Amino acid sequence: MNVKELKELIEAKSLTPSLPEDVTVTCGYACDLLSWVMSHGDSGMAWTTVQTNMNVVAVAVLADMACVILPEDIEMEKEVLDKAVGEGIVVLSSPLTSYEISGRMYGQGIAAHN
Amino acid sequence: MNGLIHSEYPRETADYTHAGEASADIKRKLKQLGVSASVMRRVAVASYEVELNLVIHSDGGVLSLDVYPDSILLVSKDRGPGIPDLEMAMKEGYSTANEEARALGFGAGMGLPNMKRNADGFEIESEVGKGTEIRMSFNING
Numbered sequence: 001m002n003v004k005e006l007k008e009l010i011e012a013k014s015l016t017p018s019l020p021e022d023v024t025v026t027c028g029y030a031c032d033l034l035s036w037v038m039s040h041g042d043s044g045m046a047w048t049t050v051q052t053n054m055n056v057v058a059v060a061v062l063a064d065m066a067c068v069i070l071p072e073d074i075e076m077e078k079e080v081l082d083k084a085v086g087e088g089i090v091v092l093s094s095p096l097t098s099y100e101i102s103g104r105m106y107g108q109g110i111a112a113h114n
Numbered sequence: 115m116n117g118l119i120h121s122e123y124p125r126e127t128a129d130y131t132h133a134g135e136a137s138a139d140i141k142r143k144l145k146q147l148g149v150s151a152s153v154m155r156r157v158a159v160a161s162y163e164v165e166l167n168l169v170i171h172s173d174g175g176v177l178s179l180d181v182y183p184d185s186i187l188l189v190s191k192d193r194g195p196g197i198p199d200l201e202m203a204m205k206e207g208y209s210t211a212n213e214e215a216r217a218l219g220f221g222a223g224m225g226l227p228n229m230k231r232n233a234d235g236f237e238i239e240s241e242v243g244k245g246t247e248i249r250m251s252f253n254i255n256g
Contacts, residue, residue, distance in 0.1 A: 034219035058134025062158040
């Protein structure tokens with residue numbers, strides 16, 4: 001599944017529309033403790049978090065993630081989105097909760113690990 | 115031995131806005147050198163953890179990168195305050211991060227163990243009142 005298909009699956013919109021959405025999503029994760037994510041993040045990961053600070057982008061970039069998902073229509077400040085675009089990290093915002101996002105992803109065969 | 119690259123990144127206390135920039139720069143440099151994705155990722159994770167430690171816990175310090183033909187060396191040297199109980203600090207889940215750091219999503223107590231796990235060589239020396247030095251090495255070919 002690529003990021004565009006994931007976006008449709010979780011009824012999300014992209015907050016970084018200028019970025020391509022053909023990146024393959026290989027695994028999923030949901031966690032709001034960034035330092036925890038740093039030790040569990042993986043390449044190709046679609047990561048759901050309610051955190052929206054600058055360090056979210058840094059974690060996603062360093063772990064080679066496919067995209068960041070913000071649940072429950074959470075928005076991200078422009079400054080952080082600019083950083084995400086600059087680093088090539090797609091940020092999606094979904095009306096669903098983290099629980100439902102994870103459920104739909106898992107149901108479509110996106111595993112917890114690569 | 116002469117290195118291919120030497121870079122230094124000063125980091126100040128509580129400068130969360132710029133935390134991660136050194137690691138992103140290190141990752142870019144390694145990519146340009148053609149370092150494999152898996153090694154690059156391990157270096158990036160370890161450098162981000164150590165960079166954050168400088169911002170969260172230290173009185174300021176410097177992270178340096180040295181790239182040699184066969185290895186990569188990351189060294190973090192701070193001006194204090196030093197770690198009173200190194201054994202506890204190395205345990206997963208033990209954290210002394212303050213409220214500000216925790217509000218941003220840090221302080222899981224995974225930093226030092228995660229550095230050790232990702233590096234091929236890991237050494238830490240700390241003295242209360244003086245500071246902490248962490249040296250991490252990575253083999254470029256695996």
